[in-house]
Amino acid sequence: MANFERAIADLRDIGFGQDKPRVALILGSGFGLIEREVDDPLDTHYQDIDGFPPPAGTLGHECRLSEGVLWGVPSLVFRGRFHAYEGHDARDLGICVQVAHALGCETLVVTNAAGGIRDDLQPGSLMAITDHVNFMGINPLAGFERMPGAKAFPAMGRAYDAELTELLVKGSEQSVAIGVYAGVLGPCFETPAEVEALRRLGADAVGMSTVPEVIVARALGMRVCGLSLITNVAGGHEDSHEGTIKAGSDNAPKVAAVLKGLFQSLA
Incomplete structure (x- = not known):
């Protein structure tokens, strides 16, 4: 299980936090x-x-x-995250967010690869996350030990910052849709029946990450912005993780262009 106090002490010993990072960016599959x-x-x-x-x-x-200046903003960049389907304890899924907050970050930008549910969200599409539905069956705040510095019962009515989302959508020449992200446990991809159920419940895209990180960020009082790259049509019979990685890599320049516009607005 993760130990936040040891992690933040070790990172400070290495030299992290000295540049006073303001934004934490978590990169999704292939980015x-x-x-x-x-x-x-x-x-x-x-x-x-x-x-x-x-x-x-x-x-x-x-x-x-990594810590450094990203598009004019002192930042922490996490290349990879912890997933529940890997067997991690729910409370460990937000460790990246915890250390980012402790090192000074006030804003979290999360990215992910997702399956498109809404008809217009085809592979290669980008979607700014306006809200999420937690179908993972877990919550990183649950437990007897309270997370240091976090609210025990955070409000999630405005989990994704509207101002940041607008900057994300309008900050580049790339077309960025908006929609609701459904977080599921994984690791198997969704059945067609599950996708139809998610559609009827208001989800526009589905993935296996992000939600725990956003919950922790909001409990810590951080502003949050989320971007999904649609890598597959959810419920397809040929869905594969390898395909997700390839789609993420192929579209990384598009994702970078959108993120660059956001970061330059924050510089």
Whole structure:
């Protein structure tokens, strides 16, 4: 299980936090190339951070943390995240957000690869997340030990910051839709019947991450912005993780263009 106090102490010993990062960016499957945009980064692997959960090494997640200036903004960039389907405790899923907040970040930008549910969200589409539905069956705040610095009962009525979302949608020449993200446990992809159920419940896209991180961020008082890259049509009979990684890599420049517009607005 993760140990937040040990992790933040180790990161500070390495030198993280000295540049006073303002924004934390968590990169989804296949988006690792965006890290190359960070100027003069301080970099470490998750496995070398004392107190971090052991990374599962899921394909498409490099499991590295960098600190530096990204598109004019002092930032922390997490190349990879912890998923519930990897066997991690629910309380460990927000460790990246916890350390980012402790190192000074007030804003969290989450990205992910997702399956499109709404008809117009085809592979290659981008969707700014306006809300989410938690179908994971877990919550990172649940438990007898209260998360340091976090509200025990955070309001989630405005989980995704409207101003940041508008900057994300309008900040580049890329077309960015808006919609609701459904978070599911995974690791199997969704059945057609499950996709239809999610559609009727108001979801526009579905994935296996992000929701726990957003919950932790809001409990810590951080502003949140989310971006999904649609990598497949949800419920398709040929869905595969390898296909998701390839779609993420192929569309990384498009994702980078949208994120660059957002970050430049925050600089």
